[in-house]
Amino acid sequence: xxxxxxxxxxxxxxxxxxxxxxxxxxxxxxxxxxxxxxxxxxxxxxxxxxxxxxxxxxxxxxxxxxxxxxxxxxxxxxxxxxxxxxxxxxxxxxxxxxxxxxxxxxxxxxxxxxxxxxxxxxxxxxxxxxxxxxxxxxxxxxxxxxxxxxxxxxxxxxxxxxxxxxxxxxxxxxxxxxxxxxxxxxxxxxxxxxxxxxxxxxxxxxxxxxxxxxxxxxxxxxxxxxxxxxxxxxxxxxxxxxxxxxxxxxxxxxxxxxxxxxxxxxxxxxxxxxxxxxxxxxxxxxxxxxxxxxxxxxxxxxxxxxxxxxxxxxxxxxxxxxxxxxxxxxxxxxxxxxxxxxxxxxxxxxxxxxxxxxxxxxxxxxxxxxxxxxxxxxxxxxxxxxxxxxxxxxxxxxxxxxxxxxxxxxxxxxxxxxxxxxxxxxxxxxxxxxxxxxxxxxxxxxxxxxxxxxxxxxxxxxxxxxxxxxxxxxxxxxxxxxxxxxxxxxxxxxxxxxxxxxxxxxxxxxxxxxxxxxxxxxxxxxxxxxxxxxxxxxxxxxxxxxxxxxxxxxxxxxxxxxxxxxxxxxxxxxxxxxxxxxxxxxxxxx
Amino acid sequence: xxxxxxxxxxxxxxxxxxxxxxxxxxxxxxxxxxxxxxxxxxxxxxxxxxxxxxxxxxxxxxxxxxxxxxxxxxxxxxxxxxxxxxxxxxxxxxxxxxxxxxxxxxxxxxxxxxxxxxxxxxxxxxxxxxxxxxxxxxxxxxxxxxxxxxxxxxxxxxxxxxxxxxxxxxxxxxxxxxxxxxxxxxxxxxxxxxxxxxxxxxxxxxxxxxxxxxxxxxxxxxxxxxxxxxxxxxxxxxxxxxxxxxxxxxxxxxxxxxxxxxxxxxxxxxxxxxxxxxxxxxxxxxxxxxxxxxxxxxxxxx
Ligand code: FES
Ligand SMILES: [Fe+2]
Numbered sequence: 001x002x003x004x005x006x007x008x009x010x011x012x013x014x015x016x017x018x019x020x021x022x023x024x025x026x027x028x029x030x031x032x033x034x035x036x037x038x039x040x041x042x043x044x045x046x047x048x049x050x051x052x053x054x055x056x057x058x059x060x061x062x063x064x065x066x067x068x069x070x071x072x073x074x075x076x077x078x079x080x081x082x083x084x085x086x087x088x089x090x091x092x093x094x095x096x097x098x099x100x101x102x103x104x105x106x107x108x109x110x111x112x113x114x115x116x117x118x119x120x121x122x123x124x125x126x127x128x129x130x131x132x133x134x135x136x137x138x139x140x141x142x143x144x145x146x147x148x149x150x151x152x153x154x155x156x157x158x159x160x161x162x163x164x165x166x167x168x169x170x171x172x173x174x175x176x177x178x179x180x181x182x183x184x185x186x187x188x189x190x191x192x193x194x195x196x197x198x199x200x201x202x203x204x205x206x207x208x209x210x211x212x213x214x215x216x217x218x219x220x221x222x223x224x225x226x227x228x229x230x231x232x233x234x235x236x237x238x239x240x241x242x243x244x245x246x247x248x249x250x251x252x253x254x255x256x257x258x259x260x261x262x263x264x265x266x267x268x269x270x271x272x273x274x275x276x277x278x279x280x281x282x283x284x285x286x287x288x289x290x291x292x293x294x295x296x297x298x299x300x301x302x303x304x305x306x307x308x309x310x311x312x313x314x315x316x317x318x319x320x321x322x323x324x325x326x327x328x329x330x331x332x333x334x335x336x337x338x339x340x341x342x343x344x345x346x347x348x349x350x351x352x353x354x355x356x357x358x359x360x361x362x363x364x365x366x367x368x369x370x371x372x373x374x375x376x377x378x379x380x381x382x383x384x385x386x387x388x389x390x391x392x393x394x395x396x397x398x399x400x401x402x403x404x405x406x407x408x409x410x411x412x413x414x415x416x417x418x419x420x421x422x423x424x425x426x427x428x429x430x431x432x433x434x435x436x437x438x439x440x441x442x443x444x445x446x447x448x449x450x451x452x453x454x455x456x457x458x459x460x461x462x463x464x465x466x467x468x469x470x471x472x473x474x475x476x477x478x479x480x481x482x483x484x485x486x487x488x489x490x491x492x493x494x495x496x497x498x499x500x501x502x503x504x505x506x507x508x509x510x511x512x513x514x515x516x517x518x519x520x521x522x523x524x525x526x527x528x529x530x531x532x533x534x535x536x537x538x539x540x541x542x543x544x545x546x547x548x549x550x551x552x553x554x555x556x557x558x559x560x561x562x563x564x565x566x567x568x569x570x571x572x573x574x575x576x577x578x579x580x581x582x583x584x585x586x587x588x589x590x
Numbered sequence: 591x592x593x594x595x596x597x598x599x600x601x602x603x604x605x606x607x608x609x610x611x612x613x614x615x616x617x618x619x620x621x622x623x624x625x626x627x628x629x630x631x632x633x634x635x636x637x638x639x640x641x642x643x644x645x646x647x648x649x650x651x652x653x654x655x656x657x658x659x660x661x662x663x664x665x666x667x668x669x670x671x672x673x674x675x676x677x678x679x680x681x682x683x684x685x686x687x688x689x690x691x692x693x694x695x696x697x698x699x700x701x702x703x704x705x706x707x708x709x710x711x712x713x714x715x716x717x718x719x720x721x722x723x724x725x726x727x728x729x730x731x732x733x734x735x736x737x738x739x740x741x742x743x744x745x746x747x748x749x750x751x752x753x754x755x756x757x758x759x760x761x762x763x764x765x766x767x768x769x770x771x772x773x774x775x776x777x778x779x780x781x782x783x784x785x786x787x788x789x790x791x792x793x794x795x796x797x798x799x800x801x802x803x804x805x806x807x808x809x810x811x812x813x814x815x816x817x818x819x820x821x822x823x824x825x826x827x828x829x830x831x832x833x834x835x836x837x838x839x840x841x842x843x844x845x846x847x848x849x850x851x852x853x854x855x856x857x858x859x860x861x862x863x864x865x866x867x868x869x870x871x872x873x874x875x876x877x878x879x880x881x882x883x884x885x886x887x888x889x890x891x892x
Contacts, residue, residue, distance in 0.1 A: 048838065065838050067850045069703070072836040087833055088709045089725065103725035104709040104854035114850050258839070260847040379723040407723070459723075 021045060023134040024184055027127040027199045027211045030151055034059060034128060039083065041074035043203045044130065046254025048072065049119070051128060054094035055080035056336060061130040062097050063117035066090060067261060073116070081333030081404065092116055095335040098307025106379040109309050109372035117259050125213045126151030127199065141197055143188055147215035152196075152230050154211045157238050159245035161185050161202040164210060167241050168198060172233045196230070205251035210234065277317045277366035279305070281338070286361050289341060290415075290422040293390065294356050295329075298338040301364065305335055310397040311463075311491070312370035314338065315538050319358060319365075324351040325539050327393040327465075327491075328370060329423065331400035338367075341422045343390040371538055373545035373562070374465075374491045376401060381459040383409040384452060386474055388445075388466020392422050394491060395465055399430055409433055412452055414445060414466065442469065449474050456483045465491040468561075485566045492561040495542040495578065499559050505581040509533075509590050510552050524576040524586075533590065535576065542578035549574060550589030555582040595797050598627035600872035604667030606769060609792040609804050610643070611662050612688035625796040627666055627872065660686055661792060661804060674738075674768035678776060678788045679808040687816060689805040689823035691794075696834040697873040698771040698793040698801050699842035699865065704830055705773045705791045706765050706857045708746045714829050721749045721758075727854035739767035739864050741857040752787075753814050753822035754780050767861055770870050771795055779810040787811075789823070798873045799840045803827065845877035 028042040028049060040051040041064065048064035050073035064072050066085040073092075077084040082091040082100060090110075091101040097116035102108065122129040122138040126149065129138035157164055165187060169179045174193040181187050185200040194214060201209040212234065218226040281298040289295040299305075313327045326340040345352045359365070376398045377383075383402055385395040392413055402409040411434045415421050418438055427434045437448050453462065453474065462483065464474045471490055478488045501521050508515040509531070518527045525547050528535045538546035542560030551574050558568045560575035567573055574586070598604060608626055610633055616622070621634040623646065631653070633643035643653045643664045656663040658673045679686055694701065704710070709727050711720025724747040731742045744763040751761045763775045764786075774790035790806035805823045843849060844866050851859050865874055 068852075070837045070839065070843075070849055071833060072838060075832075075836055087713060088707075089713045089722075102852060103712070103722075104727040105852060106726050258843075258848055260845075261850055379725050381723065 021184065021202065022132040025122065025129045025131040025134055025136075025138045026185070026201050027129050027138075027154075027209075028061070028201060029128045029209075030154055030211070031123050031126050031128055037078050037080060039074045039076055039078050041072075042128075043207075045132065045202055045256065046204045047132070047256040048074070049130065050074040050076070050083070051121075051130075052078045052083055052094075054078075054333070056094075058094055058336070059121040059123060059128060060094055060097070061119040061121040061128075062092075063119075063259075065116075065258075067099075067114060067116055079333075079404065081331065091332065093307045093333040093335050096304050096307045100307060100309050100332045101378055103379060106377040107375065109375045112307060112369075113261070115307070125149040125197075127154075127211055127213070139183060139186070141182060141186075141188075143195065143215045144197055144213060147195075148217040149197075150214040150217035152212040152214060152227065152234075154209050155231075155234050155238060156203070157208045157210060157241060157245075158206065159208060159238075159241045160206055160251060161200045161208045163245055163248075164200055164208055164241055167237065167244070170240060171196075171237050173230075194230075205254050206245070210238075277315070278369055279367050281305075281365055281367055283359060283361050283363045283365065284337060286359070290424070291417075291419045292344045293341055293420075293422045294344070295339060295341050295423065296355070296359070298340070298365065298367065299336075305338060306369045308332070308335065308338070308370050308397075309372050310376040310401040311374035311394045312372050312397070313374070313394070313538070313544065314340070314370050315368040316340070316355075317366040318351065318354045319363070320350055320354050322349070322351050322354065324355075325544055327374075327397070329393050329396045329426075331397055331404060333404075334400075338370075341390060341393045343422075368538065371536075371544065371546050374463075374489065376463070377461055378402070378405060378407060379459075380461040381408070382457070382461075383407065384460065384462040385409060385411040386414075386449070386452065386462065386464040386466070387411065388414045388470040389416075389420070390422065391465035391467070391491075391493070393465075395463060396423060396426060398463060399433065400426070403430055403433060410435060412437060412448075414438075414440065414448075414470070445470060446473055446477075449477050453477045453481050453483065456481055456487065461487050461489065463489045465493075468492060468494070468496055485564050488564070492543045494539070495559075495561045497542070497559050497561065497578075499542070499578050500557075501580070503557070503580055505583070506585045507581075508585060508587045510587055511590055518580070523578065524574070524580070524588075528576060528590070537577055540577045542575050545575065547576045549576055552587040552589050554586035556580070556586065557582045595625065595628045597629055598666070598795075598872050600870065601667065602868055602870045603627055603770070603795070603872035605665065605670050606771070607656060607663040607665050607669060607673045608771070609661040609794050610664050612660055612691065612804065613641070613657055613662055614660060614688065615691075616641075616662070624794070624802070625800075626664060627795055628797050629666060631664065631666075633662060633664065659790075659792075659806060659808070660688055661806075674772070676774070676788060676790070676808070678786050681785075684808050684810060685812075685816075685819075686806075686808040687819065689807050689820040690827060691802050691804045692824075692827055692831065693796075693800070693802050694831050694834050695800055695840070696837060697798055697841045698795045699861075699873055700834055700837055700840065701791065701793055701801060701803055701830075702767065702771065702773045703842065703858045703861065704834060705775075706741065706767070706861065707855070708744060708763075709854045710833070711746060711748070714833055715826060718750045718826060718829075719748050720746060729853065730856065732856045732860045734860065734864060739765075739857065739860050741765040741860075744857075751777075752780065752811075753818050754811050765857060767864070770865055770868060771873075774806070781810045781812065785810055795873060839875060841873055841875045843875045843877070845875065848875075 034040045034051050034053040042049040042051050050062045050064040052060050064074050071087040076086050084091050089103040093100050097118045099110040099114035102110050119130045124138040173191040175191050177191040179189050187198045189196045197213045199211040280301045284299040285297040308330045313325050315323050329339045342355045344356045387395040399411045414437045536546050538544045545562040556574040557580045559578045616635040618635045621632050623632045630646040641655045643655050654665040654669050656673050663673050712722045712725050730744045733740050742764050748761045749758045763777050765775050767773045771793040776786040776788050779785050779787045788808040792804040794802040
């Protein structure tokens with residue numbers, strides 16, 4: 001036996017090794033270990049990993065620890081787009097690992113800081129790879145690039161990686177073997193019979209997994225024989241090495257550091273994004289999805305898009321300087337791109353017209369992070385979704401989320417005609433859960449709504465989005481049929497209320513102690529911003545609820561369409577972009 | 591795997607009373623051994639009915655012992671006061687029993703938090719203490735009283751709340767943590783709604799990462815047999831065990847930046863703060879108020 005590999009014999013300490021190796025890519029399993037709807041458990045350099053493949057084949061490599069109470073995510077459920085923790089059912093989106101749902105608080109959108117730690121993932125030579133802090137992609141091995149790589153069975157060893165490397169030349173491959181070191185824990189073994197690349201995964205200080213890839217795939221008739229031969233050779237090698245390892249003192253296990261989390265307040269609310277146009281996206285696809293309706297698929301220029309929860313909307317900054325709000329049609333956990341649907345409004349002031357006519361595939365747009373003011377509960381015994389026209393967009397995201405989770409729901413979609421239905425292919429997928437109501441007069445629509453909202457049963461929820469008159473009618477009906485306010489959720493496209501800006505009043509800011517005046521013609525929002533307060537806003541017409549703040553004292557003059565009647569009456573919150581004060585002073589919780 | 595066990599030096603843990611065994615399970619004259627805070631101890635029942643315990647490395651030094659609520663309690667240091675009171679359990683017409691003593695590879699505070707936690711009922715105890723989609727945890731009240739953590743008005747929808755329950759109901763619990771490693775709940779008794787049943791989890795801390803959980807019951811139920819009552823608690827606890835053994839880190843992190851609590855975890859937040867204030871270090875990863883660097887997994891018993 002000859003051995004011509006060189007090795008740095010200077011002994012490195014465990015910590016140095018970790019620092020050194022944290023930049024390297026290592027295999028963490030065979031690609032087929034991460035089957036759809038499964039979660040694979042792996043460990044690298046002492047750190048446990050939950051590895052799971054979404055239905056779109058995206059490979060997720062996450063720290064194996066739910067941020068809530070530390071439960072291993074590898075014992076959770078992979079539902080195809082989200083990973084659900086087994087302990088309290090928290091859900092995390094594929095790609096971003098952002099939390100999409102907290103069952104204990106079904107009405108609240110989870111804070112966007114609740115995000116598991118993710119690691120880069122790659123697949124090459126039939127293996128899955130990751131790196132703790134490295135960049136780029138898994139290493140390319142010339143011997144494998146040139147050949148037809150064929151991954152053999154991976155085998156765990158109770159031995160440190162370095163010890164395995166040292167003894168690899170004892171691998172019985174028939175005849176003389178030559179071992180060449182290609183990189184850290186990565187060696188090429190050649191003999192007359194075969195040439196194999198070994199990748200050693202340092203699981204912990206005293207544990208490893210040996211992954212082996214033949215440079216040339218065996219011909220199919222021979223495959224079993226070859227597999228057997230190598231399995232035997234590797235097992236024999238393992239027995240020898242483990243015997244050696246068992247005589248050495250047991251190495252101290254590695255202790256990877258836990259990352260700290262940004263604390264959130266207990267309401268799970270994070271301050272919404274302050275930066276109005278923080279993301280750059282490319283229009284990857286633009287298509288007509290219904291008569292007068294264009295769909296846009298937006299992909300990030302770099303990195304991942306922020307985690308979406310059903311019912312979210314974004315601000316789109318148009319090339320002509322206008323800012324418009326559009327609901328995302330993405331279901332929970334669908335993070336590859338954002339999809340919006342835009343209807344060409346006949347009286348468009350340049351928003352929808354610009355998107356329809358000027359924006360092309362390949363263009364770059366600035367958008368805000370998703371805002372979650374129309375949240376979906378996933379704890380209802382029955383959910384009714386009512387869409388009027390382009391109001392389908394947020395409800396489609398809800399319908400698909402409920403459908404994916406196996407929750408009972410019905411989507412009622414009111415439209416002018418079947419050609420006016422947006423995203424018909426996706427509606428089709430919903431099957432019987434989607435009912436369309438076409439070409440109805442306002443009167444007929446009213447009757448239909450009456451049928452739908454006829455009786456309320458406990459733990460039922462209704463979500464409505466559509467044109468103002470339809471929404472008003474539906475809300476009145478729900479109220480008449482004893483739907484509790486907490487079970488009726490709505491989103492208006494716009495606020496058609498004539499906003500009265502005449503009165504002048506004072507606002508006091510409880511947290512900073514500042515008192516200032518809101519003059520005629522000014523909005524509270526504007527005055528707050530003039531005070532240097534980074535107030536989020538979106539529609540700025542009292543429809544979306546992004547700029548809501550708490551009221552400690554005073555009587556608000558509500559002019560929005562966001563708050564529910566009970567919330568208005570209580571006077572505890574105010575939509576600052578349009579609403580004002582009936583009392584001389586408002587004390588705001590800000 | 592062989593493990594050497596670190597002996598506890600935390601003065602707070604050493605001064606506590608620790609449950610070790612259900613007295614009813616002791617045979618006179620038989621000496622048993624167990625692990626407590628990393629110390630090997632022996633204990634037993636003398637012919638005269640008195641209880642005794644000693645560390646194995648100091649067999650002649652009698653440790654302070656108590657017999658309360660059916661358990662033998664041992665202190666490895668200077669006890670501060672008596673075992674906490676459970677007024678309900680003192681009532682004469684009750685059935686008080688040890689439903690099970692179960693070994694779990696976790697730390698005691700993780701088990702206490704799990705006991706305090708309603709949010710996991712539908713996911714871990716589906717069909718018994720909760721069921722999907724009834725997952726909401728409504729707000730409840732948490733206070734610190736007489737240096738104990740209390741949570742009141744804890745409401746949750748339960749399909750089968752107890753061995754004797756028939757059908758679903760909204761249960762109301764009061765939780766109480768009178769001891770860093772002991773927790774209990776009271777709820778109105780199905781037999782007599784004006785009175786309280788008590789369920790407790792009294793934890794014997796064997797090491798920082800291994801416990802024996804004694805499931806205590808004090809109920810007014812006269813109909814269900816011991817076996818039925820015990821089996822129900824055993825089923826419930828056997829559902830918690832695999833979760834507890836899959837938490838990382840095993841020791842409870844007291845630094846609020848290591849895990850994310852929500853409103854539903856108010857009682858756990860209060861418990862973690864309370865442990866910090868007690869200065870307890872055994873079985874927890876103490877939070878470092880001034881730390882700006884990384885939180886590490888902390889100590890490990892090797
Ligand atoms: S620990 Fe994962 S949801 Fe609570
Ligand atoms: Fe439990």
